[in-house]
Amino acid sequence: MEAKEPLESPRLNALLQALEAGDSAELANFWQEIAQNSTPLIEPIEGDASHYLATFLWRGKEDIHNVVVFAGPAGWDHPQDNQMTRLRDTDLWYKTYRVKADLRVTYLLSPNDPLTRAGNDISDFGTRLLPDPLNHHQFVYQKDDEVPDDKELVVSVLELPGAPAQPWIVPQPSAAKGQLEMHRVRSHILNNERRVWIYTPPGYTKEHEAYNLLLLFDGLAYTNLVPTPTILDNLINEGKLPPLVAVLPDSLDQETRSRELPCHQPFVDFLTQELLPWVHERYHVTSDPARSIVAGSSYGGLAAAFVGLRASERFGNVLSQSGSYWWDIDAEEQLPQERLAQQFIASPRLPLRFYLEVGSKENIGSINMISSNRHLRDILTLKGYEVHYTEFNGGHDYICWRGSLADGLLALTRR
Structure with a gap:
């Protein structure tokens, strides 16, 4: 579809004016510029230092009738509102968003999209949902050779100039x-x-004195997508973190993970009755809950808070990255049909400290990550817990969690 409204992007506006003036070579110059600088096209907004224009691009002419941006600033739920526009009769398609200067997200593109919600079906990735071929910055979810039919997933990265450093x-x-x-x-x-x-x-x-303990769920992800050993090396060498032993159990597969991590008492029993004794037999680690952290992201964040609730005698610190506190306890567990926050309301105050974080781009459909994390924060604060809470400008994404894991560790070990 040819653009009918004024272009927000100054660079595309200049290109359009050149084309309308008969300078057909300017399009080739533009694509050469993009090949050198990568996408999305990032442009400052005059008089607004806290925002930028981010323009997503697609190059294609034949057999393309639409291109949709998914995730990132677009979200997953309204593909009809996130379609690119074709610039006149050229091979250039574009979609511009006004974004905050500290945004860090991943995203995917879908040419000839059916305009239905995407992201739930893993088969969409790499078929319907594709990394941006014009973006040099990718994030790779490597294949787990021990999981049948697992496959590598590649997403594109958008980082604005003000995105938090990840040193x-x-x-x-x-x-x-x-x-x-x-x-x-x-x-x-x-x-x-x-x-x-x-x-x-x-x-x-x-x-050495018995080492501090970090229990961190989704072990493969936190050795691969999040370079936890490197993060710990750096923090310990800089004297910012006491030496610790980290235990990173695997989640096996999605079906097992979805059963064990969301408030599953047998999983807590496994940790306290099997895994921790196994660790203590082999490694010189503390039994002091004040020096022990349980941590995770998404369902792993939910699990960390549940372990804190049910095993505060073993873990005195909970580190939750985008915890899935929207989750309702499964009726098959024969537990009250209430969220974890409500269980904390009913519980006496425990010797626990919390670090909670959530991204501003994490709401997906009916799942409201932000409000559920704020709800738990408020409940814990009212109960008298020490809570370190932060919201980052990003999505439900390891590319954000890999930077903020250090923030959580520092918050919970700083006295």
Whole structure:
């Protein structure tokens, strides 16, 4: 469809004026410029230093009748409102958003989209939903060879100039390195076996005072998508974090994860009766809950808070990245049909401290991540808990969590 309204993007406006003046070579110059600089096209807004214009682009002419932006500033729910417009009869399609200067998100594009909601079906990724071919900055969800039919997923990244720095994810050549080992642990309670990654800090020795403990769910993601060993190395070497041992259990597969992580008492029993004794037999770690952190993201954040509620004698600190507190407890558990926040209301105040964070771009359909995280924050605060709460300008996304994991660790170890 040819553009009918004034263009928001100054660069595209200049291109349109050149084309209307008969300068057909300017389109080729524009595409050369994009090839060198990547997409989306980021432009300042005169008189507004806190926002930018982000213009998503697609190059295609034959057999293209629409292109839709998904996730990022577009979300998942209204594809009809996030269609690109074709610039006259050229091969250039565009969609411009006004975004805050600190935004960091991932996104996908869908040419010839059916204009239905996307994102629920994993088969959409790499078929209907594609990374931006004009964007050099990608984030790769690597295939897990131990999960049948798993596949690599590639998404595109949009980072605005004011996006929070992520200094702790970069390996420092001169910094001492800890060790990461992978084990397999069998659970009789859950009737399964899983990989468990153990991080020991630089200079780890059993002659040292018992080390602080970090239990972090979704172990494969937090050794791969989030470079937890590097983050811990950097923080420990800089003296910002006490030396600790990190235990990162795997979640096996999506079906198992969706059963075990959302407020599942047998999973808590596995942790306290099987995994932690296994760890204590092999590693020199503390039993002091004040020096122990349980952490995770999404369902893992929900699980971390539930473990805190049910096992505060083992964990005194909860680190939740975009916890799924919208979740209602499964009726099959024969527990009250209420959210975790309501269980905290009914519980006496426990010796727990919290770090909660959530992204401003995380609401998906009927799932309201922001309000559910704010609700839990308010409940915990009213109950007298120490709560460190923050909202970042981003999505439900490891590319955000990999930077803010350090923030949570620092908040919960700072006295």
